[in-house]
Amino acid sequence: MNEALPTRERLRWQCRRGMLELDLVLSAYLESRYSNLDDAGKQRFVDLLSVDDPTLNAWMFGNQSPVDAEMVAVIADVLSAAVEN
Amino acid sequence: MPLARRRFDTLIIGAGGAGLNAALQLADSGLGVAVVSKVFPTRSHTVAAQGGVNAALANVLPDNWHWHMFDTVKGSDYLGDQDAIEFMCREAIPTVYELEHAGVPFSRLPDGRIYQRKFGGQSQNFGGEQAARTCAAADRTGHAILHALYQQNLRAKTHFFDEWFAINLLRDAEGVVLGALVIEIASGEPLIIEAKTTLLATGGCGQVFRTNSNAHINTGDGMAMALRIGVPLMDMEFFQFHPTGIAGKGMLISEGVRGEGGYLINKDGERFMDRYAPHARDLASRDVVSRSIMTEIKEGRGCGPRGDYMLLKVDHLGEEVVAKRLPGIRESSKIFAGVDPAHEPIPVFPTAHYSMGGIPTDRFGRVVVPERHGEETVPGLYAAGECACASVHGANRLGGNSLLDILVFGRLAGKDIREYVRENPYHRDLDDAVVQAAIAPLERWEQGGDGPGVAEVRAELQRTMEDHAGVFRTDEIMREGVDKLDALRDRLAAARLRDHSKAFNTARIQALELDNLYDVGRALAVSALHRQESRGAHSRPDYPERDDKQWMKHSLYFKAGDAMDYKPVRTKPLTVETFPPKPRVY
Numbered sequence: 001m002n003e004a005l006p007t008r009e010r011l012r013w014q015c016r017r018g019m020l021e022l023d024l025v026l027s028a029y030l031e032s033r034y035s036n037l038d039d040a041g042k043q044r045f046v047d048l049l050s051v052d053d054p055t056l057n058a059w060m061f062g063n064q065s066p067v068d069a070e071m072v073a074v075i076a077d078v079l080s081a082a083v084e085n
Numbered sequence: 086m087p088l089a090r091r092r093f094d095t096l097i098i099g100a101g102g103a104g105l106n107a108a109l110q111l112a113d114s115g116l117g118v119a120v121v122s123k124v125f126p127t128r129s130h131t132v133a134a135q136g137g138v139n140a141a142l143a144n145v146l147p148d149n150w151h152w153h154m155f156d157t158v159k160g161s162d163y164l165g166d167q168d169a170i171e172f173m174c175r176e177a178i179p180t181v182y183e184l185e186h187a188g189v190p191f192s193r194l195p196d197g198r199i200y201q202r203k204f205g206g207q208s209q210n211f212g213g214e215q216a217a218r219t220c221a222a223a224d225r226t227g228h229a230i231l232h233a234l235y236q237q238n239l240r241a242k243t244h245f246f247d248e249w250f251a252i253n254l255l256r257d258a259e260g261v262v263l264g265a266l267v268i269e270i271a272s273g274e275p276l277i278i279e280a281k282t283t284l285l286a287t288g289g290c291g292q293v294f295r296t297n298s299n300a301h302i303n304t305g306d307g308m309a310m311a312l313r314i315g316v317p318l319m320d321m322e323f324f325q326f327h328p329t330g331i332a333g334k335g336m337l338i339s340e341g342v343r344g345e346g347g348y349l350i351n352k353d354g355e356r357f358m359d360r361y362a363p364h365a366r367d368l369a370s371r372d373v374v375s376r377s378i379m380t381e382i383k384e385g386r387g388c389g390p391r392g393d394y395m396l397l398k399v400d401h402l403g404e405e406v407v408a409k410r411l412p413g414i415r416e417s418s419k420i421f422a423g424v425d426p427a428h429e430p431i432p433v434f435p436t437a438h439y440s441m442g443g444i445p446t447d448r449f450g451r452v453v454v455p456e457r458h459g460e461e462t463v464p465g466l467y468a469a470g471e472c473a474c475a476s477v478h479g480a481n482r483l484g485g486n487s488l489l490d491i492l493v494f495g496r497l498a499g500k501d502i503r504e505y506v507r508e509n510p511y512h513r514d515l516d517d518a519v520v521q522a523a524i525a526p527l528e529r530w531e532q533g534g535d536g537p538g539v540a541e542v543r544a545e546l547q548r549t550m551e552d553h554a555g556v557f558r559t560d561e562i563m564r565e566g567v568d569k570l571d572a573l574r575d576r577l578a579a580a581r582l583r584d585h586s587k588a589f590n591t592a593r594i595q596a597l598e599l600d601n602l603y604d605v606g607r608a609l610a611v612s613a614l615h616r617q618e619s620r621g622a623h624s625r626p627d628y629p630e631r632d633d634k635q636w637m638k639h640s641l642y643f644k645a646g647d648a649m650d651y652k653p654v655r656t657k658p659l660t661v662e663t664f665p666p667k668p669r670v671y
Contacts, residue, residue: 007588008272009588009589009590009591012589012591013248013589013591013594016124016128016301016302017132017300018124018128018130018131018132018133018228018300019129019130019300020297020298020301020335021134021336021417021421022300023300023301024421025420036646052132052137052222052228053126053128053132053133053228060416061413061416061417061419061420062413062416063412063413064411079190082420082421083419083420
């Protein structure tokens with residue numbers, strides 16, 4: 001385990017956002033898929049949590065997409081986990 | 086061991102638009118300002134306010150603050166205080182310019198002036214042609230304002246306690262508020278923050294309902310803290326519902342979908358709005374559509390295995406139109422409802438959106454309580470934003486006026502606090518008994534043993550509020566709700582935390598939030614039961630008319646004994662003539 005990564009408890013609070021939609025998709029991902037990721041995957045999710053709410057909202061529910069291909073993949077994974085929930 | 090203490094001139098609880106605007110006024114004056122926020126400030130719910138802020142700048146169409154005032158009084162169904170409304174509409178103009186100077190990137194006209202868009206409920210000439218009054222920073226107005234204010238506060242050396250949770254206010258035997266007891270979420274350690282003034286700016290309480298559009302953080306913390314020190318909550322029965330939230334999840338499906346030609350159907354495939362609003366049909370006002378949906382469900386025409394939602398149909402518009410004009414709605418529906426609206430209808434249910442009521446304040450943000458011959462301020466205590474009730478929204482809020490409310494009253498509270506601190510420059514002694522009383526909720530959740538879980542009780546509370554204090558309110562339904570809340574009070578007292586660890590124990594924070602949700606939910610349910618009329622967002626089939634003779638007054642709910650009191654609506658504006666009550670038709 002990578003000790004540089006925030007604890008799961010800390011991340012649970014980081015998933016508390018200013019918008020209900022983001023609360024739901026981010027916390028669902030943390031509970032359902034996060035623990036199965038490798039350290040690099042976990043770090044990408046941590047990076048995603050540092051993005052501001054309107055940008056996350058536009059990436060997930062709008063017509064915008066991040067430039068970084070890895071971030072595109074994380075978002076697709078987060079959304080597919082939300083659909084499963 | 087005695088608790089750690091910090092001292093500041095002023096404490097602000099909540100870091101949304103109201104809290105940060107007040108903080109900036111104060112920090113720029115050289116005062117020591119502490120801002121306590123349970124989440125990182127730019128993740129406050131203000132970020133969800135995408136629409137904009139109203140101010141009669143007259144940049145696009147003719148406008149003035151007096152027309153804005155008329156629209157707000159009418160929108161409030163004549164329950165708003167006309168002095169506070171006049172004040173807000175006049176102050177809107179310098180407030181927007183101040184934000185512009187703070188760096189908010191408002192959308193602009195080609196000549197460089199701030200662009201203004203049209204919103205429902207806005208008129209020229211006191212009910213005439215449509216006005217254009219809403220200033221916006223594209224679709225990110227709330228975030229742009231928060232971001233600018235946060236940066237300015239960092240410059241001004243405001244001290245931020247990010248990811249700290251306020252548990253209780255500290256109020257001494259003379260009734261003066263001396264700060265608050267807070268807890269650091271990361272360490273679980275409590276801290277006393279002593280302050281000469283305390284501003285509650287904790288936002289709304291939408292999470293009290295099962296289906297709501299609010300972020301998870303909106304748990305009525307400030308409202309409940311006020312109740313616990315004996316301050317009443319005002320006009321809590323007025324809660325705005327949006328008719329089309331995604332069933333069971335709550336996020337909004339905007340009116341724009343019905344504007345594009347989407348319509349509602351019941352389980353028989355019938356366009357039921359034809360029966361309730363033959364002319365406006367699916368575009369009738371929010372309260373009418375919400376009540377129609379609830380009536381269909383109650384009469385057995387709901388959809389799904391439990392018959393507990395309606396369907397919003399857009400597939401007849403064709404995949405190309407849905408993809409082009411409603412991309413966000415399509416994505417949300419796929420994710421949260423599991424349907425593609427280009428091919429299947431969306432399950433919808435009325436979603437709780439905005440609290441018009443809250444902590445009673447005057448127009449300077451000072452918290453006021455009744456006394457024998459009128460009202461008096463609570464020394465050292467202020468409130469602003471959705472947690473407060475100034476009262477500018479009355480029984481119903483207009484679009485574009487919520488950001489305005491938080492900014493104007495946050496700013497003015499800041500100015501008044503500055504004066505208060507000048508006149509009261511010394512910290513008062515803080516008695517141990519005051520601290521002991523404040524820490525009780527924290528100690529209560531340390532109890533071991535078995536009992537219902539927090540999530541379980543919270544779900545029961547939210548369901549009870551939705552079923553018994555939601556859109557559909559009759560005497561019988563609401564009395565049953567209060568009985569259920571009585572039983573839930575015992576369940577809450579018996580509830581236990583499973584995990585008593587300290588570091589980042591988010592379960593403990595959720596337990597403390599549940600205490601707050603219960604107190605605020607009860608205030609709402611009891612206030613609604615007592616108001617025997619229909620006005621604005623409060624609609625009762627058993628009292629279908631507005632009753633200005635008996636009920637043009639503000640409700641005040643006290644936690645002690647569920648007591649109700651009332652105070653008159655302030656119908657006299659500051660400088661202009663009163664707008665007398667008229668039927669609210671559009």
